[in-house]
Amino acid sequence: MTAAALTGQALAWDAEGPYSLQQTLGIIGRGPADKTIMVTPGTAWLAFNTPAGPATLGISQRGTELHARACGPGAEHALAGTPALLGAQDDWSHFDSPGFANSLPHRVQEARRRHPAVRLPATGRMVDALVPAILEQKVTALEARRSYGILLQKFGTKAPGVGTDPAIPADLRVAPTPRQWASIPSWAWHQAGVGPQRSATVMRVVGSASGLERLAKLPAAEAAVKMQSIPGIGVWTAAETTQRTHGDPDQVAVGDYHLAAYVGWALAGKAVDDPGMLELLEPWRGHRQRVVRMLQLSGFRKPSFGPRMTIQHHRRH
Incomplete structure (x- = not known):
């Protein structure tokens, strides 16, 4: 990947391949009420604190090139972290290698084929x-x-x-x-x-x-x-x-109310518990979170049984 070029309060980085700003940064926000980040196709705005003070970071995409500009006391610090934020440190080469890719479930292979532009962001915050x-x-x-x-x-x-x-x-x-x-x-x-x-x-x-x-x-x-x-x-x-x-490609959210059953239905055709989910994902250790992301992007939905209930205890800590 091309190193980022930093000039004053602006930065340019070339992903040198398919890239989706929306799919990459979308994981950072916590729903529509999270006004610290706003992402639309081709454009993103983020605001956050840095050791030098608050910063606003604007990012736009032109083909494979990402252009960032920042303002506020923390502008320089924000720009320095922008390549990692955009996924510059995220390496899918082993996941995409024929030997590894062929070991993946067909649903995951298809999702990766249709979504080659996803990167895992690393905010560092x-x-x-x-x-x-x-x-x-x-x-x-x-x-x-x-x-x-x-x-x-x-x-x-x-x-x-x-x-x-x-x-x-x-x-x-x-x-x-x-x-x-x-x-x-x-x-x-x-x-x-x-x-x-x-x-x-x-x-x-x-x-x-x-x-x-x-x-x-x-x-x-x-x-x-x-x-x-x-x-x-x-x-x-x-x-x-x-x-x-960290743009962690492996850690899976064990203890999530829905995730184990979802992964179980997607990979084994039945609901499983957390140990069962980890057992299913074990062949792809090192990339387990990538596998989960691809399952989520595949459009797969687990079967629904009966009326929906209000869930009081959603996730463990």
């Missing part, structure tokens, strides 16, 4: 990925994402450039800093629908923010193990985090 994942513990995704949207609106900040640069979406926001998360009063968590167990886990995470951010430099598997030393962070939360922070 641990707290930004951990907080919304924690909010999704033990509740439905719909509830959690509503809560996250409320908290972003109340305690996040307007993205740099909003109101002065007409190209930047007016509702783009920067998530709270660790200090700002820590200052949220208990009644505000309650109003947002976040119970004391999850808010306490967020408080522990933001209290360890400096150490957590260093985990972004470690291999994904090692980072996942180390973050689980924080009470309230388990296998599911760690996997949901490293998939976004």
Whole structure:
């Protein structure tokens, strides 16, 4: 891949092959209420905190070329991380090699053939990925994402450039800093629908923010193990985090209410539990998350049995 060319507050990177901005960055956002990222075909806007301060990052696609520009105190830092964000470190060559590809289920092979433009993004921002994942513990995704949207609106900040640069979406926001998360009063968590167990886990995470951010430099598997030393962070939360922070091609969200049954129906024609899912995916260890992504992109839907129920306990931590 061509190295990124950095000029002032702009950067250009050539993917040198099929590339989908929407499919690559879409995994980062946590539903429509997450106003820290907005992705449309060919264009993306992100706002986030950096060690130098907040930044707004705009990305546009022209063929295989991705062009980024940034503003705000953290602009330079944001641009430096843009190639990894776009998936420049993500290597599908072994997955796509004939020997490995031929070992994959036909459904996965077909999905990869139809979606060759997917990359796995690596944001490097641990707290930004951990907080919304924690909010999704033990509740439905719909509830959690509503809560996250409320908290972003109340305690996040307007993205740099909003109101002065007409190209930047007016509702783009920067998530709270660790200090700002820590200052949220208990009644505000309650109003947002976040119970004391999850808010306490967020408080522990933001209290360890400096150490957590260093985990972004470690291999994904090692980072996942180390973050689980924080009470309230388990296998599911760690996997949901490293998939976004590290572009983790392997860690699977064990403990997800739906995933094991979905993978079981897709690969074995029946529902399985977490150990059964891991057994099914074992032949492709090192690429298990890639396999899951391809299954999701294949359009496969597991059978539905009976009326839908309201799920109170959605995911373990």
